[in-house]
Amino acid sequence: xxxxxxxxQRYARQLSLPGVGAEGQEQLAAxxxxxIGAGGLGSPVAMYLAAAGVGTLGIVDFDTVDRSNLHRQxxxxxxxxxxxxxxxxxxxxxxxxxxxxxxAHRAQLTSANALxxxxxxxxVVDGSDNFPTRYLVNDACGLLGRTLVYGSVQRFExxxxxxxxxxxxYRCLFREPPPPGLVPSCAxxxxxxxxxGLIGLVQATETIKLIVGLGTSLxxxxxxxxxxxxxxxxxxxxRDPQCPLCGTREITGLIDYDAFCGVTPPPPAGAASAxxxxxxxxxxxxxxxxxxxxxxxxxxxxPWEYDLARLPGSTLVPLGQIAQAASSLPRDRDLVLLCHxxxxxxxxxxxxxxxxFTRLFNVTGGIDRWSTxxxxxxxxx
Numbered sequence: 001x002x003x004x005x006x007x008x009q010r011y012a013r014q015l016s017l018p019g020v021g022a023e024g025q026e027q028l029a030a031x032x033x034x035x036i037g038a039g040g041l042g043s044p045v046a047m048y049l050a051a052a053g054v055g056t057l058g059i060v061d062f063d064t065v066d067r068s069n070l071h072r073q074x075x076x077x078x079x080x081x082x083x084x085x086x087x088x089x090x091x092x093x094x095x096x097x098x099x100x101x102x103x104a105h106r107a108q109l110t111s112a113n114a115l116x117x118x119x120x121x122x123x124v125v126d127g128s129d130n131f132p133t134r135y136l137v138n139d140a141c142g143l144l145g146r147t148l149v150y151g152s153v154q155r156f157e158x159x160x161x162x163x164x165x166x167x168x169x170y171r172c173l174f175r176e177p178p179p180p181g182l183v184p185s186c187a188x189x190x191x192x193x194x195x196x197g198l199i200g201l202v203q204a205t206e207t208i209k210l211i212v213g214l215g216t217s218l219x220x221x222x223x224x225x226x227x228x229x230x231x232x233x234x235x236x237x238x239r240d241p242q243c244p245l246c247g248t249r250e251i252t253g254l255i256d257y258d259a260f261c262g263v264t265p266p267p268p269a270g271a272a273s274a275x276x277x278x279x280x281x282x283x284x285x286x287x288x289x290x291x292x293x294x295x296x297x298x299x300x301x302x303p304w305e306y307d308l309a310r311l312p313g314s315t316l317v318p319l320g321q322i323a324q325a326a327s328s329l330p331r332d333r334d335l336v337l338l339c340h341x342x343x344x345x346x347x348x349x350x351x352x353x354x355x356x357f358t359r360l361f362n363v364t365g366g367i368d369r370w371s372t373x374x375x376x377x378x379x380x381x
Contacts, residue, residue: 003029007099011053024212025053029099031211034058034121036109036137038085040196041127041151041203043075048204049125050093054211056101057093058121061085062108071193109133111254114140123210125149125203131177132257138163138170139254142245149206151199156192156228158199160218161237162206164246167219172240172247177261195227277337277349280361282370285311285336295334298322300348301367309367311338322348326355334359342366 003025008015011025031054035042038061049057065073065080065088073085080088086104093102105117109128118124118140126137126148134152141148141164148163150170163169202223209215222235244250288295289312297314299306306316317325319339329335335357337345342364349360363370 002026007053010097010099014052019214020212024214027212028053028208029055031123032056032058032121033123033125033207033211034060034118035125035127036060036133037127037129038073038075038089039063039069039127039129040072040153040191041129041200042089042125043073044197044200045125045127045151045204045207046075046089046093047096048201049207050097050100050102052204052208053097054100054207056103056121058103058105058117059086059089059093060105060107060109060117061089062106072191072196074197109136111136111257114254115144118146119144121146123147123149123207125151125207127151127200127203131261134170135177135260136254136257139245139251142169142251143253147210149203149210151203153191153195153199154189156195156226158195158225158227159222160199160202160206160225161222162210162217162219165219166239168237168239169243169246171245172243173222173237175240175243179262192227198225198227277346277353278361279364280336281364282374285361285363286370286374293334294332295336295361296330297336297338298329298348299338299367300344301339305340309371311367311370314338317348319344319348322351323355326352326357329357331357331359334361336361336363338363338366340366341368 003011003022014020015022015025033049033054033056035046035049035057038046038059042059042061046057046059063085065076065083065085067081069076070078075092076085076088084106086106090102090104093100107113109117114136118137124137124141124146126134128134128137138148145164147165148170150163151160152158161173206218209217220237222237224233224235239246241247297311299310299314299316300319300322301316302318303316329352335352337349337360339345342362345366346362349362352360
């Protein structure tokens with residue numbers, strides 16, 4: 001694939017690099033890379049791969065741009081709020097480099113479509129933010145023989161590696177997912193805005209190195225980065241001979257990854273949850289207001305979250321203070337436990353159940369689902 005004069009001018013500083021040259025640039029132009037997610041990690045990955053001249057970029061994302069995304073997801077601007085992320089990503093990437101073909105896949109990656117989507121690309125870069133997707137992408141890449149460039153971030157820390165080939169896979173590092181709720185989501189824990197940029201740049205760097213054949217990749221190594229101390233560590237990884245994907249090869253197809261990771265679809269309103277705690281949907285809870293029903297909403301999020309959005313008449317009792325506050329909570333009315341997504345509130349309700357509370361309800365989907373199903377004016381964060 002010969003480079004045009006405009007491309008030679010565009011990539012002049014890259015063409016002059018030892019180990020790249022015209023041949024390496026042509027390899028980039030012929031490469032097909034799929035980026036999972038157009039969020040914090042996917043933004044810098046896609047932007048730098050486009051700028052470097054990767055010929056075909058695929059972007060998989062089903063979400064829309066939210067105002068809370070903007071401090072770290074630089075593919076999107078203020079005027080993109082409400083747009084599908086893949087649409088604003090395509091516009092931004094074409095502005096960076098019109099020579100790059102960008103394929104927008106507005107879909108949720110599932111076991112039903114992963115193999116067909118990933119199979120069209122040479123390298124897969126995982127910019128997802130949840131465990132079901134990470135295991136799904138890892139298994140699909142293993143079955144397809146694709147190299148996976150991995151990254152994840154939380155708060156002030158991040159990590160990156162390269163999985164597949166003759167090296168270990170994600171399951172060699174994390175054989176089993178953590179229990180549901182043990183690791184808070186980005187929305188619950190927060191993320192330092194530049195952290196996805198740093199790790200995303202590492203992922204983009206590793207991808208370019210793999211395509212061109214430069215240097216030594218992170219395959220078989222895990223890079224850990226703490227930006228508060230600016231300390232980096234490299235941990236050597238080994239392929240696990242008992243790994244069900246790349247070791248014993250017991251995994252021959254994709255599974256239900258929500259079930260594997262302990263994530264289940266929203267249950268019907270009023271159904272009992274783990275520990276016998278009743279569930280209430282945001283829509284049903286909204287109908288309770290103004291009916292004379294006696295209930296108290298206990299919000300177990302942190303004060304900064306409560307300041308961003310709250311339900312009418314709710315009482316803030318952070319999860320870490322629930323045990324201490326139990327004696328002061330009313331027992332003569334329904335207690336409705338609320339958090340961001342419904343995980344912390346379920347833990348709080350289960351703790352109160354051990355203290356003898358019986359009229360307990362957990363809000364499924366938390367205030368995040370309230371904001372999308374009841375009151376769009378309540379900000380999502």
